[in-house]
Amino acid sequence: MRRFALIAAPYLWLLALFLVPFAIVLKISLSDYAISIPPYTPQFDWATGIGAFLEKLDFENFIWLTEDDLYWKAYLSSLKIALISTFMTLLVGYPMAYAMARAPAEWRATLMMLVILPFWTSFLIRVYAWMGILSNEGFLNQFLLWTGMISEPLTILNTNTAVYIGIVYTYLPFMILPIYAALERLDDSLIEAAEDLGCSRLTAFWLITIPLSKTGIIAGCFLVFIPVIGEFVIPSLLGGSDTLMIGKVLWEEFFSNRDWPVASAVAVVLLLLLIIPIVLFQRNQQKQEEADT
């Protein structure tokens, strides 16, 4: 009985804060736009009953998503940005995680702290700080002009480059931590054994270190990829007019157009798209657990 209560608590939590809101969003996505408060119809009415209410729901908004190329272009563009930035985060994060795992044991806790430290400042403030660094009169341009490497300020802010920089910066800890966890468990004698059997340092890294940190790499990539697809703050603050991401489209649909039904449809499709990588991620975790036992 107590065990049941223990399991029930998180499920009730999920039911109240995820499933119920999702059901509401799903319902709105099947409704029609209306100039009213709230701005959609039908509303549930006790007088007419559930049958009449359900009859008025349709898939119009989902069909609309396929007709206007803005939406699938935004989905594709989000996918592209998420893939590229995940890859870049991996390129930056792996060497950092490797260096942390190879550092003397008494340093590791401090290095770990440094990775987590940015979370102590609000995410918004950190993104605004990047605006200060990347703008035409920002620190980066001033520094480059001062060193004489450039004569004209570079336009970085409000481009996709700024979005990539922002994403890599923000999501780096999510990449580093799982890779670090995998690398730290790695037995040094495996590398020595590989060298003893004729590997150079580089081939030993490629044949032993990389495969044995694979689960960490996969976990890190999913932890970055999944939230980046729906990312809204970074593209809207650092990106330009040509930065097309589904999170931004969703926001504009909801707040600028006040078209709640279409916005809800966009959200539902996004969720369905994200379920695929989430399922893959869970299978990776499961495999890892099996390998550990």
Next chain:
Amino acid sequence: MTSPVFEPWNDPEAKPLIEFQNVTKRFGSFTAIDDLTIGIYEKEFFALLGPSGCGKTTLMRMLAGFETPTEGAIFLAGQDMAPVPPNKRATNMMFQSYALFPHLSIWDNIAFGLKRESMPKPDIEARVDEMLRLTRMEKFARRKPHQISGGQRQRVALARSLAKHPKLLLLDEPLGALDKKLRQDTQFELMDIQEKTGTTFVIVTHDQEEAMTVASRVAVMDNGKIIQVSTPDRIYENPNSVYVADFIGEVNIIDGTVTPNGPDSYSVAWKDGQPPLNVISPTAFSDGQSCHLAIRPEKVTINAEKPADVDNVVQGKILDIAYLGNISTYHVELPSGVVIKAQSANTRRISRRAFTWEDTVWLSWTATAGVLLAN
């Protein structure tokens, strides 16, 4: 028909495969290896024996190339090894943790080193199969390391390190993780494989029984120095110091002063009121020199009556009996308070044992039973 004795270390013509010349290794202010010179010959099964921290593992890691000597030089087949990185050395190592690659199958683990040499594929397959046969692991080729037992992992590690035909195989406490019975079986297997392949083996161990069983020569180490290098029987019967005598097996150490009383014969005064002991020693001692007499318990006879016509006899009382099944060790306290251990085989059932606690007994040993040591 007698087979030729394998003793290259007694042959002045033989050239050692490995030579350490005045090798010193320091880690910061700690000296792990202290001015060490030694030669290891081809086809030898050489054991480095010592307590943990004596430098034996460092010595082995220098052979593998994971450490470089601070001073001195190491030669393998006449070639100075200092500039040669581990992956270019004709040595292979079997790690204490086995260090099997967990993401590769047993087959791929064994093939790992061969693939690095860009050997043709059929040759790799033939060699891996040969190694699997040698270690009787054919059935497990497709398994992953975590799917086999500890003893099987140990055999895979051996197969992997032998696959590349190393000139020298290094074994770092190879049997440490196995239980006693399996360890004993594996020791004989190791000797078999060493004989079959003709590879030179260097084994690091802290288990003296293991070293004595497998090795053609044993080097006893302490504090970065080699105290004695010799065949197992000579290490046991003729230790060159109290340290070696004490490290290998059980021993009684009696301190005293010598007086020569004949050719190679000495009388040792050891306790007031006790008659001096008669000892024959090939090593010369001067009159009045202090010495230590080392006698193995099994060379001390325990008697109920005072035996006649023996070189040495002392009387005492049985303080303790350690019953080991096949043998018993009797701790006999002499009137002076010295405790001497004597061992005898339990040829009778325990209920019919001749001696028990508090019995007064006579211990005797011959003049040649003990070894007289200066330090």
